Amino acid sequence: METLKAQESENFQEQNNPDDTKIENSGRCQYLYVYGIIPLKNSKDLKFNFIGLREKPITIIPYEDIGVLISKYPFLNPILDEKEAMEHADILKKIAKKTTVIPMAFGNVFNDEKILELILKKSYNALKETLEQIKNKVELGVKVIKNNEDVIMDEDKLKTEILNALNNLSVKSIPGENFSERLLLNHSFLVEKNNFSKFSDAIAKSEKKYKQFKFIYTGPWPPYSFVNIHIRGQK
Amino acid sequence: MILIDDLMLRAFGLSLKPFDLIWYMELMNDYALKEKYNLKKINAQIKENSLLFEIEEISEEEYNEKKELLKERLEKAKQIIENLSEAQIREIR
Numbered sequence: 001m002e003t004l005k006a007q008e009s010e011n012f013q014e015q016n017n018p019d020d021t022k023i024e025n026s027g028r029c030q031y032l033y034v035y036g037i038i039p040l041k042n043s044k045d046l047k048f049n050f051i052g053l054r055e056k057p058i059t060i061i062p063y064e065d066i067g068v069l070i071s072k073y074p075f076l077n078p079i080l081d082e083k084e085a086m087e088h089a090d091i092l093k094k095i096a097k098k099t100t101v102i103p104m105a106f107g108n109v110f111n112d113e114k115i116l117e118l119i120l121k122k123s124y125n126a127l128k129e130t131l132e133q134i135k136n137k138v139e140l141g142v143k144v145i146k147n148n149e150d151v152i153m154d155e156d157k158l159k160t161e162i163l164n165a166l167n168n169l170s171v172k173s174i175p176g177e178n179f180s181e182r183l184l185l186n187h188s189f190l191v192e193k194n195n196f197s198k199f200s201d202a203i204a205k206s207e208k209k210y211k212q213f214k215f216i217y218t219g220p221w222p223p224y225s226f227v228n229i230h231i232r233g234q235k
Numbered sequence: 236m237i238l239i240d241d242l243m244l245r246a247f248g249l250s251l252k253p254f255d256l257i258w259y260m261e262l263m264n265d266y267a268l269k270e271k272y273n274l275k276k277i278n279a280q281i282k283e284n285s286l287l288f289e290i291e292e293i294s295e296e297e298y299n300e301k302k303e304l305l306k307e308r309l310e311k312a313k314q315i316i317e318n319l320s321e322a323q324i325r326e327i328r
Contacts, residue, residue: 145290179279180286214290 029056029072032116034108034231035092036101036222039131040067050094053087058095061113063120066127069095070116078107089221096222100135102127102229103222119231130227136193137171138220142203144185145214152184152212159185162206169199174225184213188225196220272312281305 033053038046040062052058052071060067078084085106092103110116120127144162146152162185167173170189178186191199200217207215284305288298 143286145286148292177279177282180283182283182286216286216289 029054029074031073031076032061032070032110032112033073033078034104034110034116035069035071035088035095036103037066037068037120037127037131037229038095038099038101039135040065046099048095048098050091052091053084058091061116061120063117064124066120066124066131068116068120069101070110073109076109076111078109080107092222093220096138096220100131101222102130102134102227103224104231105224108231123229123231126229130229134190134223134226137190137223137226138193138196139223139225140170140189140191140196140199140217140219141176141221142166142185142187142189142218143176143183143216144210145182145216146184147212147214148182150212155184158210162210163187165202165206166199169195169202172226176225190223190226191220193220272315274309274312274316277305277309277312281309 033056035052035058038060040060046060048058050058054071054073056071056073058069058071060069088106092101095101096103144159152158163173166187166189170191172190173187176186176188189199203215203217281302284293284298284301287293288295293301
Protein backbone atom coordinates (compact mmCIF):
# COMPACT_ATOMS: atom_id res chain seq x y z
CA MET A 1 0.00 0.00 0.00
CA GLU A 2 1.31 3.39 -0.92
CA THR A 3 2.73 5.48 1.85
CA LEU A 4 1.95 9.11 1.64
CA LYS A 5 2.91 11.93 3.85
CA ALA A 6 1.15 15.07 2.81
CA GLN A 7 2.63 18.00 4.61
CA GLU A 8 1.64 21.56 4.23
CA SER A 9 4.27 24.13 3.43
CA GLU A 10 6.15 26.05 6.08
CA ASN A 11 3.83 28.98 5.46
CA PHE A 12 1.15 27.05 7.25
CA GLN A 13 3.33 26.06 10.16
CA GLU A 14 2.21 27.03 13.60
CA GLN A 15 3.57 25.98 16.95
CA ASN A 16 1.70 25.76 20.21
CA ASN A 17 -0.44 28.81 20.45
CA PRO A 18 0.23 30.68 23.68
CA ASP A 19 -3.34 31.89 23.55
CA ASP A 20 -4.74 28.36 23.48
CA THR A 21 -5.92 28.58 27.07
CA LYS A 22 -7.74 31.81 26.31
CA ILE A 23 -9.37 30.19 23.30
CA GLU A 24 -10.52 27.24 25.39
CA ASN A 25 -11.82 29.46 28.17
CA SER A 26 -13.73 31.72 25.82
CA GLY A 27 -15.26 28.70 24.10
CA ARG A 28 -13.79 29.62 20.71
CA CYS A 29 -12.75 26.74 18.53
CA GLN A 30 -10.79 28.03 15.59
CA TYR A 31 -8.86 24.93 14.50
CA LEU A 32 -10.01 21.91 12.50
CA TYR A 33 -9.85 18.43 13.98
CA VAL A 34 -9.64 15.69 11.32
CA TYR A 35 -11.34 12.30 11.72
CA GLY A 36 -10.83 10.79 8.32
CA ILE A 37 -11.38 10.90 4.58
CA ILE A 38 -14.47 9.54 2.88
CA PRO A 39 -15.74 9.10 -0.67
CA LEU A 40 -18.47 11.61 -1.53
CA LYS A 41 -20.08 9.65 -4.33
CA ASN A 42 -23.47 8.46 -3.10
CA SER A 43 -22.81 10.34 0.13
CA LYS A 44 -24.83 13.45 -0.70
CA ASP A 45 -27.39 12.51 1.88
CA LEU A 46 -24.75 11.54 4.43
CA LYS A 47 -25.77 13.03 7.73
CA PHE A 48 -24.29 12.29 11.09
CA ASN A 49 -26.66 11.89 13.98
CA PHE A 50 -23.74 12.12 16.39
CA ILE A 51 -21.38 14.91 17.32
CA GLY A 52 -17.61 15.24 17.25
CA LEU A 53 -15.09 15.95 20.01
CA ARG A 54 -15.89 18.79 22.41
CA GLU A 55 -19.54 18.44 21.31
CA LYS A 56 -18.86 20.16 18.00
CA PRO A 57 -20.75 19.08 14.87
CA ILE A 58 -18.93 17.04 12.22
CA THR A 59 -18.80 18.61 8.77
CA ILE A 60 -17.23 17.75 5.41
CA ILE A 61 -14.64 19.70 3.43
CA PRO A 62 -15.07 18.40 -0.12
CA TYR A 63 -12.61 18.06 -2.98
CA GLU A 64 -13.81 16.46 -6.22
CA ASP A 65 -15.50 13.21 -5.12
CA ILE A 66 -13.76 12.83 -1.76
CA GLY A 67 -14.04 14.77 1.48
CA VAL A 68 -12.34 15.22 4.81
CA LEU A 69 -14.41 14.94 7.97
CA ILE A 70 -13.70 17.63 10.53
CA SER A 71 -15.06 19.40 13.56
CA LYS A 72 -13.96 22.62 15.25
CA TYR A 73 -11.34 22.23 17.95
CA PRO A 74 -9.69 24.65 20.37
CA PHE A 75 -6.06 23.48 20.20
CA LEU A 76 -3.62 23.04 17.37
CA ASN A 77 -1.52 20.53 19.33
CA PRO A 78 -3.87 18.42 21.45
CA ILE A 79 -2.41 16.67 24.48
CA LEU A 80 -2.95 12.91 24.38
CA ASP A 81 -5.88 12.35 26.66
CA GLU A 82 -7.11 8.80 27.19
CA LYS A 83 -10.78 9.79 27.39
CA GLU A 84 -10.66 11.97 24.29
CA ALA A 85 -8.69 9.35 22.35
CA MET A 86 -11.41 6.80 23.18
CA GLU A 87 -14.04 9.27 22.04
CA HIS A 88 -12.13 9.76 18.78
CA ALA A 89 -12.12 5.96 18.22
CA ASP A 90 -15.81 5.75 19.04
CA ILE A 91 -16.71 8.55 16.59
CA LEU A 92 -14.71 6.85 13.83
CA LYS A 93 -16.45 3.57 14.55
CA LYS A 94 -19.80 5.32 14.04
CA ILE A 95 -18.58 6.98 10.83
CA ALA A 96 -17.37 3.59 9.51
CA LYS A 97 -20.86 2.20 10.02
CA LYS A 98 -22.19 4.79 7.58
CA THR A 99 -19.48 4.95 4.94
CA THR A 100 -15.99 3.84 3.91
CA VAL A 101 -13.46 5.95 5.77
CA ILE A 102 -9.68 6.34 5.83
CA PRO A 103 -9.31 6.77 9.58
CA MET A 104 -6.87 9.24 11.05
CA ALA A 105 -5.05 8.74 14.32
CA PHE A 106 -6.01 10.85 17.32
CA GLY A 107 -4.73 14.41 17.34
CA ASN A 108 -4.62 15.62 13.72
CA VAL A 109 -5.50 19.30 13.92
CA PHE A 110 -5.08 21.91 11.19
CA ASN A 111 -5.16 25.66 10.95
CA ASP A 112 -7.81 26.13 8.32
CA GLU A 113 -9.72 24.69 5.37
CA LYS A 114 -7.18 25.84 2.78
CA ILE A 115 -4.51 23.47 4.12
CA LEU A 116 -6.88 20.53 4.05
CA GLU A 117 -8.07 21.35 0.54
CA LEU A 118 -4.44 21.48 -0.54
CA ILE A 119 -3.74 18.10 1.05
CA LEU A 120 -6.80 16.55 -0.63
CA LYS A 121 -5.73 18.00 -3.97
CA LYS A 122 -2.11 16.83 -3.70
CA SER A 123 -3.00 13.40 -2.34
CA TYR A 124 -6.11 12.79 -4.39
CA ASN A 125 -4.87 9.73 -6.34
CA ALA A 126 -3.41 7.95 -3.32
CA LEU A 127 -6.54 8.67 -1.28
CA LYS A 128 -8.82 7.37 -4.02
CA GLU A 129 -6.74 4.22 -4.37
CA THR A 130 -6.82 3.60 -0.62
CA LEU A 131 -10.57 4.18 -0.44
CA GLU A 132 -11.02 1.60 -3.18
CA GLN A 133 -8.82 -0.92 -1.33
CA ILE A 134 -10.73 -0.64 1.94
CA LYS A 135 -14.21 -0.36 0.43
CA ASN A 136 -16.68 -2.71 2.17
CA LYS A 137 -14.01 -4.01 4.51
CA VAL A 138 -13.49 -3.84 8.26
CA GLU A 139 -10.56 -4.39 10.56
CA LEU A 140 -10.77 -7.11 13.20
CA GLY A 141 -8.23 -7.61 15.95
CA VAL A 142 -7.25 -10.96 17.43
CA LYS A 143 -4.98 -11.58 20.38
CA VAL A 144 -4.22 -15.11 21.55
CA ILE A 145 -2.80 -15.33 25.05
CA LYS A 146 -0.88 -18.13 26.67
CA ASN A 147 -1.60 -19.17 30.23
CA ASN A 148 0.96 -18.01 32.70
CA GLU A 149 2.22 -21.41 33.86
CA ASP A 150 1.88 -23.47 30.71
CA VAL A 151 4.87 -24.59 28.71
CA ILE A 152 3.62 -24.81 25.15
CA MET A 153 5.02 -27.48 22.90
CA ASP A 154 4.90 -26.76 19.16
CA GLU A 155 4.11 -23.11 19.78
CA ASP A 156 4.96 -22.05 16.23
CA LYS A 157 2.89 -24.87 14.76
CA LEU A 158 -0.18 -23.88 16.78
CA LYS A 159 0.30 -20.23 15.91
CA THR A 160 0.47 -21.08 12.21
CA GLU A 161 -2.64 -23.25 12.46
CA ILE A 162 -4.69 -20.49 14.07
CA LEU A 163 -3.36 -17.86 11.68
CA ASN A 164 -4.02 -19.96 8.58
CA ALA A 165 -7.65 -20.52 9.54
CA LEU A 166 -8.18 -16.76 9.95
CA ASN A 167 -6.08 -15.71 6.97
CA ASN A 168 -8.30 -17.84 4.73
CA LEU A 169 -11.21 -15.56 5.61
CA SER A 170 -9.41 -12.25 5.38
CA VAL A 171 -8.08 -10.11 2.55
CA LYS A 172 -4.92 -9.25 4.42
CA SER A 173 -3.43 -9.54 7.89
CA ILE A 174 -0.61 -7.84 9.70
CA PRO A 175 1.12 -8.61 12.98
CA GLY A 176 0.79 -6.10 15.78
CA GLU A 177 3.35 -5.26 18.45
CA ASN A 178 4.55 -8.21 20.48
CA PHE A 179 4.40 -6.31 23.76
CA SER A 180 4.15 -9.30 26.11
CA GLU A 181 5.72 -12.73 26.41
CA ARG A 182 2.21 -13.98 27.07
CA LEU A 183 1.11 -13.19 23.52
CA LEU A 184 1.08 -16.10 21.13
CA LEU A 185 -0.47 -13.98 18.45
CA ASN A 186 -1.48 -10.33 18.02
CA HIS A 187 -2.78 -9.68 14.54
CA SER A 188 -5.12 -7.34 12.68
CA PHE A 189 -7.20 -8.71 9.84
CA LEU A 190 -8.79 -6.86 6.95
CA VAL A 191 -12.06 -8.66 6.31
CA GLU A 192 -14.82 -8.20 3.74
CA LYS A 193 -17.96 -7.01 5.55
CA ASN A 194 -19.89 -9.99 4.20
CA ASN A 195 -17.27 -12.35 5.66
CA PHE A 196 -17.56 -10.88 9.15
CA SER A 197 -19.88 -13.61 10.47
CA LYS A 198 -17.73 -16.38 9.02
CA PHE A 199 -14.67 -14.81 10.60
CA SER A 200 -16.42 -14.60 13.98
CA ASP A 201 -17.43 -18.26 13.66
CA ALA A 202 -13.81 -19.20 12.92
CA ILE A 203 -12.73 -17.40 16.10
CA ALA A 204 -15.37 -19.28 18.10
CA LYS A 205 -14.15 -22.58 16.63
CA SER A 206 -10.54 -21.76 17.48
CA GLU A 207 -11.53 -20.88 21.04
CA LYS A 208 -13.12 -24.32 21.41
CA LYS A 209 -10.23 -26.13 19.76
CA TYR A 210 -7.40 -24.37 21.60
CA LYS A 211 -8.76 -24.25 25.12
CA GLN A 212 -5.26 -23.76 26.53
CA PHE A 213 -5.31 -20.18 25.16
CA LYS A 214 -7.41 -17.11 25.83
CA PHE A 215 -8.73 -15.20 22.84
CA ILE A 216 -9.44 -11.47 22.67
CA TYR A 217 -11.42 -10.57 19.58
CA THR A 218 -12.16 -6.89 18.86
CA GLY A 219 -13.89 -4.90 16.15
CA PRO A 220 -15.21 -4.19 13.68
CA TRP A 221 -12.96 -1.15 13.41
CA PRO A 222 -12.27 1.25 10.60
CA PRO A 223 -9.14 -0.17 8.92
CA TYR A 224 -6.53 1.81 10.89
CA SER A 225 -3.79 -0.78 10.43
CA PHE A 226 -4.28 -1.08 6.70
CA VAL A 227 -4.03 2.53 5.61
CA ASN A 228 -0.62 3.98 5.33
CA ILE A 229 -1.71 7.55 4.89
CA HIS A 230 -0.65 10.19 7.33
CA ILE A 231 -1.66 13.78 7.01
CA ARG A 232 -0.03 16.11 9.38
CA GLY A 233 1.18 19.61 9.93
CA GLN A 234 4.85 20.36 10.28
CA LYS A 235 5.92 20.58 13.86
CA MET B 236 50.34 11.40 37.24
CA ILE B 237 49.22 7.95 36.21
CA LEU B 238 45.88 6.93 37.48
CA ILE B 239 45.54 3.24 38.09
CA ASP B 240 41.99 2.29 37.53
CA ASP B 241 40.24 -0.96 36.88
CA LEU B 242 40.22 -0.49 33.09
CA MET B 243 43.96 0.05 32.99
CA LEU B 244 44.60 -3.02 35.09
CA ARG B 245 42.23 -5.05 32.99
CA ALA B 246 44.17 -3.98 29.87
CA PHE B 247 47.25 -5.63 31.36
CA GLY B 248 45.32 -8.75 32.24
CA LEU B 249 45.36 -7.90 35.94
CA SER B 250 42.43 -7.96 38.26
CA LEU B 251 42.03 -6.57 41.76
CA LYS B 252 39.03 -7.74 43.73
CA PRO B 253 37.89 -4.31 45.02
CA PHE B 254 38.11 -2.81 41.52
CA ASP B 255 36.25 -5.79 40.08
CA LEU B 256 33.47 -5.30 42.57
CA ILE B 257 33.17 -1.62 41.59
CA TRP B 258 33.20 -2.57 37.92
CA TYR B 259 30.42 -5.11 38.40
CA MET B 260 28.40 -2.60 40.40
CA GLU B 261 28.77 -0.05 37.61
CA LEU B 262 27.65 -2.64 35.10
CA MET B 263 24.64 -3.54 37.22
CA ASN B 264 23.80 0.11 37.70
CA ASP B 265 24.00 0.74 33.93
CA TYR B 266 21.78 -2.26 33.30
CA ALA B 267 19.25 -1.18 35.92
CA LEU B 268 19.13 2.35 34.46
CA LYS B 269 18.64 1.01 30.95
CA GLU B 270 15.82 -1.19 32.16
CA LYS B 271 14.22 1.55 34.22
CA TYR B 272 14.26 4.26 31.56
CA ASN B 273 13.53 2.19 28.49
CA LEU B 274 10.40 3.92 27.12
CA LYS B 275 9.56 1.08 24.77
CA LYS B 276 9.66 -1.40 27.61
CA ILE B 277 7.56 0.77 29.93
CA ASN B 278 4.96 1.24 27.18
CA ALA B 279 4.91 -2.53 26.64
CA GLN B 280 4.35 -3.04 30.38
CA ILE B 281 1.43 -0.58 30.30
CA LYS B 282 -0.14 -2.58 27.46
CA GLU B 283 0.52 -5.88 29.21
CA ASN B 284 -1.13 -4.55 32.36
CA SER B 285 -4.27 -3.69 30.35
CA LEU B 286 -4.20 -7.11 28.72
CA LEU B 287 -4.02 -8.92 32.05
CA PHE B 288 -6.92 -6.85 33.36
CA GLU B 289 -8.93 -7.55 30.23
CA ILE B 290 -8.53 -11.32 30.64
CA GLU B 291 -9.38 -10.91 34.34
CA GLU B 292 -6.07 -12.17 35.64
CA ILE B 293 -5.66 -9.11 37.83
CA SER B 294 -8.25 -7.13 39.75
CA GLU B 295 -9.25 -3.55 38.94
CA GLU B 296 -7.38 -2.40 42.02
CA GLU B 297 -4.17 -4.16 40.97
CA TYR B 298 -4.59 -2.82 37.46
CA ASN B 299 -5.03 0.79 38.58
CA GLU B 300 -2.17 0.55 41.05
CA LYS B 301 0.25 -0.75 38.44
CA LYS B 302 -1.05 1.65 35.80
CA GLU B 303 -0.30 4.66 38.02
CA LEU B 304 3.14 3.30 38.88
CA LEU B 305 4.00 2.73 35.21
CA LYS B 306 2.64 6.13 34.16
CA GLU B 307 4.82 7.80 36.76
CA ARG B 308 7.83 5.80 35.62
CA LEU B 309 7.11 6.73 32.00
CA GLU B 310 6.93 10.45 32.81
CA LYS B 311 10.13 10.26 34.85
CA ALA B 312 11.90 8.35 32.08
CA LYS B 313 10.80 10.96 29.52
CA GLN B 314 12.14 13.76 31.71
CA ILE B 315 15.45 11.99 32.24
CA ILE B 316 15.84 11.21 28.56
CA GLU B 317 15.20 14.86 27.70
CA ASN B 318 18.29 15.73 29.71
CA LEU B 319 20.55 13.08 28.20
CA SER B 320 22.92 13.47 25.29
CA GLU B 321 22.04 11.80 21.97
CA ALA B 322 24.74 9.16 22.52
CA GLN B 323 23.32 8.29 25.93
CA ILE B 324 19.80 8.05 24.48
CA ARG B 325 21.03 5.67 21.79
CA GLU B 326 22.62 3.54 24.49
CA ILE B 327 19.40 3.32 26.50
CA ARG B 328 17.40 2.38 23.42
